[in-house]
Amino acid sequence: xxxxxxAGAGKKVPLWNGTFILLxxxxxxxxxxxxxxxxxxxxYALSLGADLTLASTVAGLMSLVSLVVCPFAGMxxxxxxxxxxxxxxxxGYGICLVLHSVCTNIPLLIIMxxxxxxxxxxxxxxxxxxxxxxxxxxxxxxxxxxxxxxQIVAQALGPSIGLKLVEVSSFQLTFLxxxxxxxxxxxCILPLHYVKPExxAGAGKKKFSFRxxxxxxxxxxMLMAALFxxxxxxxxxxxxxxxxxxxxxxxxxFFTVYSIFLIVIRPFTGKLLDKKGVFVILxxxxxxxxxxxxxxxxxxxxxxxxxAAVFKALGQGNGQPSIQAYxxxxxxxxxSGVASSTVMIGQNVGNAVAPIIGSFFVKEFGYQGMxxxxxxxxxxxxxxxxxxxxxxxxxxxxxVQK
Numbered sequence: 001x002x003x004x005x006x007a008g009a010g011k012k013v014p015l016w017n018g019t020f021i022l023l024x025x026x027x028x029x030x031x032x033x034x035x036x037x038x039x040x041x042x043x044y045a046l047s048l049g050a051d052l053t054l055a056s057t058v059a060g061l062m063s064l065v066s067l068v069v070c071p072f073a074g075m076x077x078x079x080x081x082x083x084x085x086x087x088x089x090x091x092g093y094g095i096c097l098v099l100h101s102v103c104t105n106i107p108l109l110i111i112m113x114x115x116x117x118x119x120x121x122x123x124x125x126x127x128x129x130x131x132x133x134x135x136x137x138x139x140x141x142x143x144x145x146x147x148x149x150x151q152i153v154a155q156a157l158g159p160s161i162g163l164k165l166v167e168v169s170s171f172q173l174t175f176l177x178x179x180x181x182x183x184x185x186x187x188c189i190l191p192l193h194y195v196k197p198e199x200x201a202g203a204g205k206k207k208f209s210f211r212x213x214x215x216x217x218x219x220x221x222m223l224m225a226a227l228f229x230x231x232x233x234x235x236x237x238x239x240x241x242x243x244x245x246x247x248x249x250x251x252x253x254f255f256t257v258y259s260i261f262l263i264v265i266r267p268f269t270g271k272l273l274d275k276k277g278v279f280v281i282l283x284x285x286x287x288x289x290x291x292x293x294x295x296x297x298x299x300x301x302x303x304x305x306x307x308a309a310v311f312k313a314l315g316q317g318n319g320q321p322s323i324q325a326y327x328x329x330x331x332x333x334x335x336s337g338v339a340s341s342t343v344m345i346g347q348n349v350g351n352a353v354a355p356i357i358g359s360f361f362v363k364e365f366g367y368q369g370m371x372x373x374x375x376x377x378x379x380x381x382x383x384x385x386x387x388x389x390x391x392x393x394x395x396x397x398x399x400v401q402k
Contacts, residue, residue: 015135015143019192023131026188027150030090030123033097033181034062034116035158036165036174038236041113042355044171048106056359058109059237064352065117066124067345071213073125074341078212078334082130083194085122090182090189093119098179101172121344123182127151128340132328133194138274140329141322145270148321153259159236160255215331215342220389221323222346224282227382228320229350231293231374235312237355239296239305242367248302254309261313269318270325278326279386282319286382289315290375297371319382320347 038059045055077085096116103109128144135143165174243251269281288311295308324343331339354374361370 015139015146019134020143020146022188022192023134024146024150026086026185027127027131027147028154029181029185029188030093030127031151031154032158032161033093033178033185034120035155035236036162036178036181037097037100038162039159039240040162040166040171040174041109042237043166043240045106045109047171048104048109050106052362053356053359054106056237056355058106058113060233060352060355061110061113062117062120062352064348065114066121067348067352069118069121070125070341070344070348071338073122074129074337074339074344075212076122077126077129077337077340081194081196082126082133082337083189083192085126086130086189087186089119089122089126090185093123094179094182096179097182098176100175100178121348123185125337125341125344128324128328129336130194132333132336132340133196134192137329137333141273141325142267142270144325144328145266145273145321148324149262149266149270151321153262155232155236155255157255157259159239160252163240163252212338213341214345215327215335215338218327218330218339218342220385220392221327222342224286224382224385225320225323225343225346226350227286227378227385228289228316228323229347230354231289231312231350231378232316232320233351233354234293234358234371234374235296236351238358238362238367242296242299243305245367246300248299248305250302251305253302254305257306258309258313258317261310262317265313265318266321269322273322273325278322279390281322282386283383285315285319285322286379286386287315288312289319289382290379292316293371293375293378297368297375 042055042059045058046052050058093116096112096119100109100112100116103112128147131147132140132144162174162178165177239251239254242248273281292308292311292315295304295311299305299308324340327343328336328339358370358374361373365373
């Protein structure tokens with residue numbers, strides 16, 4: 001299969017072809033692998049004797065490690081073949097997930113989550129950068145919108161699949177099955193003909209620098225991604241526990257409804273991003289995401305939880321992938337790795353830290369207080385960051401015009 005040319009490729013180049021389908025399949029399978037285990041790790045740790053805070057910490061370790069590894073993964077993705085990074089990254093990722101099945105105590109589980117986090121971060125960062133190499137610049141929002149949709153759908157389907165497998169089998173078998181998905185990803189990657197993007201004229205040779213580790217111009221978007229991921233991390237970690245406490249049956253339907261709404265609305269959002277820009281999407285996204293958190297907090301029935309799933313899809317489900325796509329589009333193709341990793345830093349901060357901090361608020365205010373309180377933080381914090389970014393953009397535009 002041949003790649004779409006980076007230069008000279010316009011809207012006449014079809015987005016949907018065999019290569020693009022393999023990229024979406026790879027993104028979906030890789031995401032499902034990790035998300036199958038996210039809601040299970042806290043419950044598994046509790047079954048091994050951990051308290052809620054320790055269980056939440058163990059569940060967030062993968063993202064915590066990714067926070068450290070992501071910048072280096074982004075730099076690596078900009079320097080060497082993204083194809084072979086993904087091959088070896090998925091191999092290690094799959095093996096680590098399989099080895100979860102033999103972790104019979106907390107120390108072993110902690111070690112395995114740390115190792116998994118390394119491979120998870122390498123795959124997550126490189127997936128976006130790798131896919132961007134096959135998409136024309138002017139269709140980046142639409143193309144990466146579908147790639148990100150696959151990841152978000154994986155966030156919806158993965159927990160549902162994992163929870164259902166545990167119900168009908170065991171933790172051990174679920175971890176084994178999760179480990180198979182990254183290995184299948186390798187079969188999707190190998191047929192692709194990857195050509196490393198050439199640096200822009202006058203860019204010079206890349207040297208180790210802070211600029212290669214972190215895209216400072218994307219800081220506000222990184223913080224927005226952190227807010228969205230914080231909400232996602234708390235829902236993924238605590239939803240199953242809340243459902244048990246409130247005696248809400250069939251909570252796995254939450255993720256099904258979430259994924260259905262994403263599949264319907266996400267394609268339109270990607271095109272809107274390319275035509276109107278990211279702010280048109282993000283302003284309502286933060287409002288809807290906040291409503292989703294509030295409904296999870298007050299939800300006492302399955303119907304209320306499903307309403308939360310709809311709001312979450314309209315909010316975090318639209319906002320987070322739009323931030324990722326816009327950030328990659330904003331920087332040159334040869335910096336797709338650092339663009340992806342910078343946003344992933346925010347995502348990992350949210351996923352890792354929020355469940356841990358949330359556990360203390362749960363002890364003090366209960367699940368309702370914690371989720372409703374964060375809903376307010378999400379709305380106010382998100383809109384404030386959007387305002388700051390708008391001011392930055394206007395100052396840059398004014399400076400260019402002078």
